[in-house]
Amino acid sequence: MHLDTLPDDARTGGGPMDLNAVRDVSRAVSAAHLFIYLAPETAEEAAELGVTDRGPAYLAFRSAAMGAVPWQVTLAAFYNFSPRAVRAMAGVWDAAPPERWQAARFVAAGRAMRRVNVQLTDDHLAEARSLIDPVVAGADYAGKVLAAANASVALPPDPLVALWQQITVAREWRGDAHLVVLADNGLGPCDCLVLHTATGRLPTALARATRQWDDEEWSAATARLVARGWLDSHGVVTDAGSAARERIEVETDEYCAALWAPIGNAGARRFASLIAPITNAFTAAGTFQAVRGRSGLA
Numbered sequence: 001m002h003l004d005t006l007p008d009d010a011r012t013g014g015g016p017m018d019l020n021a022v023r024d025v026s027r028a029v030s031a032a033h034l035f036i037y038l039a040p041e042t043a044e045e046a047a048e049l050g051v052t053d054r055g056p057a058y059l060a061f062r063s064a065a066m067g068a069v070p071w072q073v074t075l076a077a078f079y080n081f082s083p084r085a086v087r088a089m090a091g092v093w094d095a096a097p098p099e100r101w102q103a104a105r106f107v108a109a110g111r112a113m114r115r116v117n118v119q120l121t122d123d124h125l126a127e128a129r130s131l132i133d134p135v136v137a138g139a140d141y142a143g144k145v146l147a148a149a150n151a152s153v154a155l156p157p158d159p160l161v162a163l164w165q166q167i168t169v170a171r172e173w174r175g176d177a178h179l180v181v182l183a184d185n186g187l188g189p190c191d192c193l194v195l196h197t198a199t200g201r202l203p204t205a206l207a208r209a210t211r212q213w214d215d216e217e218w219s220a221a222t223a224r225l226v227a228r229g230w231l232d233s234h235g236v237v238t239d240a241g242s243a244a245r246e247r248i249e250v251e252t253d254e255y256c257a258a259l260w261a262p263i264g265n266a267g268a269r270r271f272a273s274l275i276a277p278i279t280n281a282f283t284a285a286g287t288f289q290a291v292r293g294r295s296g297l298a
Contacts (some may be wrong), residue, residue, distance in 0.1 A: 011017045017257035019250065021265040026174050026256060028272035031279040032164070033171040036061070036105065038287050039112035049096040050294050054086065054162050054211070055251040060092040061108075064101035065149035068093045077145045079179045085212035102153060118160065120274075128274040132166040138262045139173055143180065147173035167275060171260065177255040181248055190221040195230060196201045196239040198243050231244040 030154060036042055037058060063074040075086040092101070096187035120128070141148035151167045155162040182192045190213045197204040208218070225231040230241030237245075260268040 009257045010017075015264060017261055017268075018079055018265045019257065021268045022253045022256050023249075025061040025260060025268040026253070027187075028275055028279070029167050029170045029174070032167050032275045035112060035278070035282045035287055036109055036164075039108065039115075039282075041111040041115070042105070045108040049100060049104055051092060051095050053088070057093050058088045059086060059089040060095075060098075060209075062103050062146075063089075063106045064098040064105065065153050066145070067098050067149075078187045078290055079182070080211055081194075082190070082212045082214075082217065084214075085210070105164070106156045106158070106161050109164050110156075110158050113160055113164070113278065114280070116285040116287070119200040119277045120160060120163075122159075124274055124277075127162055128163055128271060129159075129166070129275070131263050132163070132170065134262045135259060135271075136166050136169045137149040139259055141173075144173050145174050162292040163275075164278070167278075173259055174180045174252065174256050177259075178248075178252045181251045181255060184245070184251075185248055187248075188221070190217050194218065194221045194235075195237070195241060195245055198231055199234065199242060201245075246271055 041244055042061065043052075043054065043057065046052070046061070051057045057077075059071075059074055061067065063077065066073065066077065069087050071086050074089060075081060075083055078086065098105075136151055139147065139151070141151065147169055150165065150172050151247065153165065186193065190211075193202075193207050193211055193213065196202050197207050213221070222231060222235050224242065226233060226235075228241075228244075230238060232238055232246055263271065
């Protein structure tokens with residue numbers, strides 16, 4: 001089903017977006033993007049550039065689309081990482097310029113997807129592109145720093161990797177929108193992470209290891225959430241906290257409805273089904289076992 005065969009309301013966005021469709025396609029996009037942070041090919045390509053520390057390599061790969069920005073800019077764009085975590089990337093642009101990091105990211109993505117044998121036919125690739133391309137082209141990038149940066153990157157000649165890069169744009173667009181919603185709800189960088197882990201969406205040990213908030217900062221954020229009634233005195237999420245976290249997700253979905261409006265509900269659901277083989281292949285390969293229940297690194 002190509003874009004020109006969708007019903008008029010799906011093709012033009014003439015009807016309102018169903019937030020369930022928005023949530024479903026957002027989850028599919030996030031899942032199809034996630035492997036890049038876990039596949040061994042990513043670490044191998046970073047090592048070729050002279051960086052073997054996983055933290056700085058992750059920061060360099062993900063922020064490369066923005067260019068040779070100082071670590072403080074990456075910190076602002078990534079939101080829930082501590083300054084000490086992001087400061088560790090200082091020097092990555094000396095190891096290799098951002099364009100080499102971006103090229104290496106594409107190489108890693110292609111190698112990984114072919115290793116796990118992602119099953120997408122040429123027709124399915126073309127159909128997926130007919131759906132995601134108008135989404136990327138029609139998006140409003142005001143305030144969407146990481147999405148805009150990724151949208152500015154020239155697509156690689158490899159059709160599978162090019163699709164993955166368009167998926168990346170959509171994934172970062174939602175992430176950028178989510179940060180706006182977090183800030184609007186008064187959830188700072190450490191606070192949102194503490195609430196996220198308390199709801200079971202991200203393992204606490206993983207969050208602490210990658211974002212590197214210290215005990216004092218983590219405790220202070222916990223205390224602020226207790227004061228709001230979102231955690232109890234033991235740091236366990238309350239009903240009010242669960243409801244608040246779900247409300248934030250719904251507000252993000254509402255924000256993202258405009259992103260998917262160019263292809264409508266049918267197009268969004270079809271795109272989610274078309275890219276599912278990416279996630280399925282990495283799931284079958286055991287790539288996600290160590291982070292079961294996790295929604296991503298961002």
